[in-house]
Amino acid sequence: MIELVDITKRYAIRGGAHTVLDGINLTIRPGEKIGILGRNGAGKSTLIRILSGAERPTHGHIRRSMSLSWPLAFGGAFQGSLTGQDNLRFICRVYGVDYREKLDYVQEFAELGEYFREPVKTYSSGMRARLAFAISMAVEFDCFLIDEVITVGDARFHEKCQRELFEKRGDRAFVMVSHEPHNIRDRCDRACVLQSGSLSFFDDIDSAYAFYQGVMT
Numbered sequence: 656m657i658e659l660v661d662i663t664k665r666y667a668i669r670g671g672a673h674t675v676l677d678g679i680n681l682t683i684r685p686g687e688k689i690g691i692l693g694r695n696g697a698g699k700s701t702l703i704r705i706l707s708g709a710e711r712p713t714h715g716h717i718r719r720s721m722s723l724s725w726p727l728a729f730g731g732a733f734q735g736s737l738t739g740q741d742n743l744r745f746i747c748r749v750y751g752v753d754y755r756e757k758l759d760y761v762q763e764f765a766e767l768g769e770y771f772r773e774p775v776k777t778y779s780s781g782m783r784a785r786l787a788f789a790i791s792m793a794v795e796f797d798c799f800l801i802d803e804v805i806t807v808g809d810a811r812f813h814e815k816c817q818r819e820l821f822e823k824r825g826d827r828a829f830v831m832v833s834h835e836p837h838n839i840r841d842r843c844d845r846a847c848v849l850q851s852g853s854l855s856f857f858d859d860i861d862s863a864y865a866f867y868q869g870v871m872t
Contacts, residue, residue, distance in 0.1 A: 656682065656683065656684055656685065656718075656720050656721060657682070657683040657706070657717065657718070657719050657720070657721055657723060657798060657828075658680075658681070658682050658683075658717065658718040659679055659680060659681040659682075659705075659706070659715065659717055660680060660715055660716050660717070660718065661678050661679070661680060661714065661715040661716075662676055662678070662679040662680070662681075662702075662705060662712045662714070662715035662716075662717070663676055663677055663678055663679070663712060663713050663714040663715055664676040664698070664701055664705065664710075664712050664713050665713045674852050675698040675701050675852060676698050676701060676702060676705070676712070676852050677851075677852030677853055678715075678852075678853070679702065679715070679852075679853075679854050680854070681847070681854060683721075683798060683828055683830060684828065685721060685797065685828055686826055686827065686828050687828045687844060687845075688828065688829055688831070688842060688843045688844045688845075689828075689829070689830050689831070689843060689844070689845060689846070689847065690830075690831050690832075690833065690838070690839030690840075690842070690843035690845070690846040690847070690860070690863070691830065691831070691832040691833075691839075691846070691847050691848075691849055691854070692832075692833065692834065692836060692839055692846060692847070692848045692849070692863060692864075692867045693832065693834060693848060693849035693850060693867075694834055694850075695834055697834075697849045697850055698849055698852065699802070699832035699833075699834075699849055700726075700802055700832070702832065702849065703726050703800050703802045703830070703832055704726070705717070706723065706800055706830065707723060707724070707725045707726060707800055708723075709725065709726075721796075721797035721798050721828065722750075722794075722796045722797045722798070723796060723797070723798045723800065724791050724794070724796040724798065724799045724800050725787070725791070725800065726800045726801070726802040727787070727788055727791050727799060727800065727801050727802070727820070733775045733783065733786070733787070734775065735774060735775050735776030736774055736775075736776060737774065737775060738771070738772050738773055738774055738775065739765070739767055739770065739771045739772070739773070739775055739778070739786050740758070740762075740771055740772050742775055742786070742790075743757065743758065743761050743786075743790055743793075746790055746794070747793075747794075750794050752793070752794055752795075757790075757793040757794075760789070760792075760793055761786070761789045761790055761793050764785075764788075764789040764792065764793075764815075764819075765782075765785045765786045765788075765789040766785060766812070767782055767785065767786060770782060771786075785812070788816055792819050792820070792824075795824075796827070797827060797828060798827060798828040798829060798830070799820065799824070799827060799828070799829040799830075800829070800830055801820075801829055801830065801831040801832070802832055821842065829842075831843060832849075836864045836867060836868075839860060839863070839864075840860050840864065843860060845857065845858060845859070845860070845863075846859075846860050846863035846864070847863065848863055848866050848867050
C-alpha cells in the first residue's frame with residue numbers, strides 16, 4: 656500500500672509562495688487503478704513526481720509498502736554520459752534486479768539498435784522515452800505512475816506499450832493522471848479530480864467526470 660498523508664507543495668515566487676498541492680491525502684492499494692483528472696497546470700505532474708520520490712513535498716509524508724515506478728517514459732533520470740546498456744545495469748543494481756536476465760528484453764523492447772551502446776546524451780527524446788519505458792517494464796514494479804497517456808513512438812510501438820502495461824501487468828496498481836476523461840474512463844477503477852490544490856474523490860468514474868466538466872466550465 657502507498658499512503659500520501661497531508662501532502663503540501665509550495666514553490667517560491669516573487670513576492671511570496673504559490674501553493675500547488677494543499678493537504679493531499681491518498682491511499683493506493685495493491686492492484687488498484689486510480690485516475691486523477693485535472694486541467695493543465697492543476698498540479699498533476701507535481702503530484703506524480705512527489706509520489707515517485709523525484710520531488711519532495713513542502714509538508715507531509717509518504718508511506719510505501721509497494722515498489723513504485725518513476726513516471727513511465729520519463730528519461731530525465733538517466734546518466735547522459737553512460738550508455739543505455741550501462742544505465743540499465745545501474746538501475747537494475749539499485750532495485751536489486753539481475754541485469755543479465757533483463758538485458759535481452761530491454762534491448763529488444765526499446766528498439767534502439769546500436770544506439771543501446773551509445774551515451775544516452777546522444778539520444779533523441781523519443782529514444783530516451785522508449786528506453787525508460789522498457790526498463791520500467793523490466794523492473795516489474797508493484798505500482799506504475801502514468802503521467803498523461805503513453806504516446807511513445809509510432810502507433811505500432813504505442814500499441815506494444817499498452818499491451819505490456821495494461822494486459823500483461825493487469826494485476827498491478829497504477830496511478831494515471833490526465834486532462835482527457837476518456838483515458839481515465841477506459842482504464843481506471845475510481846477517479847479523483849485535482850483542482851485548486853485539493854483532491855476530490857469519487858467512487859465511480861461518471862461522477863468524477865461530471866464534476867470535472869463542472870470545473871472546466
